[in-house]
């Protein structure tokens with residue numbers, strides 16, 4: 001069998017979290033009673049005129065900056081005409097040949113290596129309504145609340161080479177949207193969706209193969225499954241001497257298969273033309289620069305800093321940086337300079353993440369502040385409390401609040417590092433465990449671990465384990 005390479009390009013739609021819709025003053029809110037967030041403008045009634053929400057432009061320009069795009073300070077909006085019951089106007093206002101942003105790029109990290117994926121364009125457009133299919137009603141129900149919700153469409157170059165890379169692109173883009181706070185990115189609410197273009201070609205070939213575009217990809221994991229299925233399907237056709245037909249396919253995630261929707265011959269003609277009811281969009285250079293200043297340090301830059309300056313392993317750095325809440329706590333905590341960054345990372349990815357998963361609470365929703373976490377870790381690093389006592393203190397802070405030092409005092413959790421009293425404890429344990437002592441002397445060095453454990457138990461977990469180990473060794477070898 002020949003060697004094949006998969007080529008992928010993504011079209012990602014993200015709903016912007018502006019207060020109001022893109023061309024009218026209806027609220028942009030998810031989960032409301034059907035057909036309560038609508039008005040004559042977003043229903044496209046005759047005689048109405050749209051007014052562009054400038055926030056949507058600002059949000060798109062900010063995303064353009066984050067993806068290093070060129071911003072087209074003068075651009076236009078166009079009508080894309082098609083008939084579908086979820087679109088009462090029978091056209092969608094979008095941008096055709098001149099998008100707001102173009103020619104950008106995105107860095108992804110994949111298996112420890114960095115890769116650049118080109119961004120063709122980012123444009124603004126309006127969302128359509130939603131059709132609901134209720135078993136109790138023989139027909140479709142239309143909810144128009146989503147009509148006119150602002151969207152940005154981010155189109156990548158066909159630079160992606162595997163489902164893993166596609167997943168990395170989607171995760172990275174979602175991370176950036178969250179950092180910029182311009183989209184809720186809730187897959188289950190459909191606030192971020194994507195169409196996946198897939199082709200295959202012989203390895204080494206410089207020409208692109210014929211692509212299929214897959215729609216109805218409703219989650220990032222469905223994108224991964226869809227790409228893998230589609231590449232296999234196309235390779236199967238080529239291997240059996242067939243040719244790929246350019247077509248739009250529908251991904252059925254439950255069946256794990258894609259099906260033909262329409263081929264190039266019956267491709268839709270959208271009859272794009274300039275939107276006559278809206279003026280040219282003109283964004284001043286000054287405004288473009290101002291918006292650039294609002295871009296915070298983005299996840300990729302954070303990963304780089306955590307690895308280079310803090311010595312974190314890349315996977316840990318990525319896990320923290322991709323989650324804005326984790327990154328906030330990590331940055332604030334390490335900025336205090338009271339404890340090692342690696343300890344902060346271990347806490348956030350370990351006990352804190354586990355607590356949030358178990359309780360469904362968010363990191364920023366507990367009384368644990370960066371100061372408290374840094375204080376708790378510092379006490380542990382100084383050897384004042386054991387790691388198990390630190391877990392106890394953590395639980396008290398998140399459940400009831402309070403200061404680490406005060407909790408340590410109140411619960412008597414301070415570790416005993418007093419050599420004199422520990423020496424006495426060690427001697428007592430040795431006297432009570434003659435068998436282990438003779439085992440140790442006969443070469444069974446792991447008997448020491450058991451003896452340390454006995455001392456810890458007898459001290460109620462408060463003996464400093466390092467000091468105990470040293471004292472026991474001295475006594476046994478002395």
Ligand code: ADP
Pocket residue numbers: 007008009010011155156157158159197198199208209210211
């Ligand atoms: P169209 O205007 O016909 O939709 P575009 O040039 O806008 O085509 O590309 C749409 C998407 O398809 C982009 O994400 C692009 O990267 C991707 N794409 C284009 N050609 C191929 C190909 N041969 N294989 C895979 N993806 C492709």
Ligand code: MG
Pocket residue numbers: 011
């Ligand atoms: Mg396209």
Ligand code: ZN
Pocket residue numbers: 021024025026037038039040041042043148
């Ligand atoms: Zn409206």
